Amino acid sequence: MKNNRRVIPAMTNHTAAAEKARLAPGVWTMVSVYRGFQSGDSVARGIRAGRVSAYRPAGTFEAYPAMHDDGTAVWARCVDGVPDITPMPQTLTVRVPNYGTQRGYEGVRITTVEISSKCQRCGGPRGPLTAHHFVKDGTPLVCDRWVNDCGHPDEYSIVLTEAQRRVDLAGVPRPKDPQVKGVEGGQFTVPVDFIALALKTKPWMRARAVAKLLEDLGHRQAAEVIRTFAESNVTGYQTSAKAAALYLIERDMGRPANATWVDGRIGYEADADTSTTTGDEK
Numbered sequence: 001m002k003n004n005r006r007v008i009p010a011m012t013n014h015t016a017a018a019e020k021a022r023l024a025p026g027v028w029t030m031v032s033v034y035r036g037f038q039s040g041d042s043v044a045r046g047i048r049a050g051r052v053s054a055y056r057p058a059g060t061f062e063a064y065p066a067m068h069d070d071g072t073a074v075w076a077r078c079v080d081g082v083p084d085i086t087p088m089p090q091t092l093t094v095r096v097p098n099y100g101t102q103r104g105y106e107g108v109r110i111t112t113v114e115i116s117s118k119c120q121r122c123g124g125p126r127g128p129l130t131a132h133h134f135v136k137d138g139t140p141l142v143c144d145r146w147v148n149d150c151g152h153p154d155e156y157s158i159v160l161t162e163a164q165r166r167v168d169l170a171g172v173p174r175p176k177d178p179q180v181k182g183v184e185g186g187q188f189t190v191p192v193d194f195i196a197l198a199l200k201t202k203p204w205m206r207a208r209a210v211a212k213l214l215e216d217l218g219h220r221q222a223a224e225v226i227r228t229f230a231e232s233n234v235t236g237y238q239t240s241a242k243a244a245a246l247y248l249i250e251r252d253m254g255r256p257a258n259a260t261w262v263d264g265r266i267g268y269e270a271d272a273d274t275s276t277t278t279g280d281e282k
């Protein structure tokens, strides 16, 4: 299990990935896909900080981790010698035709929504946006169209669902001192609430111990997710049960754990040499 995990990052050919990116300055290219968010996040930080030699000197590359069908993809671009490079936005505001969900409804209206700037399948950048004018029942309308370089098409109906999900999540602020409480309707609601209960008597409990307990209770998937999280986490064996619970909560909310985004651009400043403190228990 442990060895299996280690294989993925080791297979990343950073020399080739960096070379490819250098040949197309300013263009985002996928470096690799990692199983855990922590691994991808750590690699992206390493690329930006120049800790991975192929990307030196530091500041030559931008990089970010993003959701991928198979885990967490790391995307990078060479910004060396590229004047006035446009920062990668966190979100896009798009106008989308909305046909409604009512059966038999044939009208259409344009809904303006906020979505991720990244493809939901592979994490590659979406767009660019172009305005599309059309007429429906004599009414002139305009919506946005875009083609993703990664090749994954975005269907409007799915885009609307994504936007709704963002709205739903926006009502759930990320607290400074997060409480361990299961997300209603989440995949890990019961295991998280169990950990919360266990933490009341043993606040120092480790992730591994809680994974074992969950497994004994039949929550095998939660146990497995926690073990993977602890393995890929820099704190490793020391990873706390609380951090593991918070990770499960983030998963249930559809958010990557500990992602440090700054409005409009990736939080480079915050990344300066924080690799050893990445993770939990902040």
Ligand SMILES: [Zn+2]
Pocket: 119, 120, 121, 122, 123, 124, 148, 150, 151, 152
């Ligand atoms: Zn894609």
